[in-house]
Amino acid sequence: ILNVEQSPQSLHVQEGDSTNFTCSFPSSNFYALHWYRWETAKSPEALFVMTLNGDEKKKGRISATLNTKEGYSYLYIKGSQPEDSATYLCAFRYGGSQGNLIFGKGTKLSVKP
């Protein structure tokens, strides 16, 4: 059974803090690792797709790294802002470019002003 684990489940930080969370996934049959940002009452919005071991992606204050050999990815947020409050989902794509996604349960981030 393919399983994607995210930790922590939830995180409360103060505005200005930097934070990071983890996504663990199977290291076999890997094709891609996706990160999504999911605000309450909205639909998940794509942040990053990473395919190569050692990949690093950055969008503004948010960045992500990928280690396919050990099966983990980190998402970093530098200088958190209240508008960063959301659930961050990772998803593991296996079996090829159009293989299905297996989603983690997400990390819920709350940033207090």
Next chain:
Amino acid sequence: NAGVTQTPKFQVLKTGQSMTLQCAQDMNHNSMYWYRQDPGMGLRLIYYSASEGTTDKGEVPNGYNVSRLNKREFSLRLESAAPSQTSVYFCASSGFSGSSYEQYFGPGTRLTVT
């Protein structure tokens, strides 16, 4: 581009009633998906359609049927709704974006079965 649209946004059903959730995408994507999202769970795949004319079961298909009406539309049907099907349902489509395939989600349908 509207992207992925879903109707209805909210629905309340009584146990045993049937209904169809509609999904459409205007991005010319081949693949479409139905997920459900429950508290404390990740998004779980119900059914997917890799291309027009094909459908396949996902992780949690029991109690659901799907129809890929054409390339744009992928509907999800509950024939006899049960309280366990109370959930938020998301439709998604998948297409090539930049350097890889990406899934784009609809706004969701919040379904309550009493």
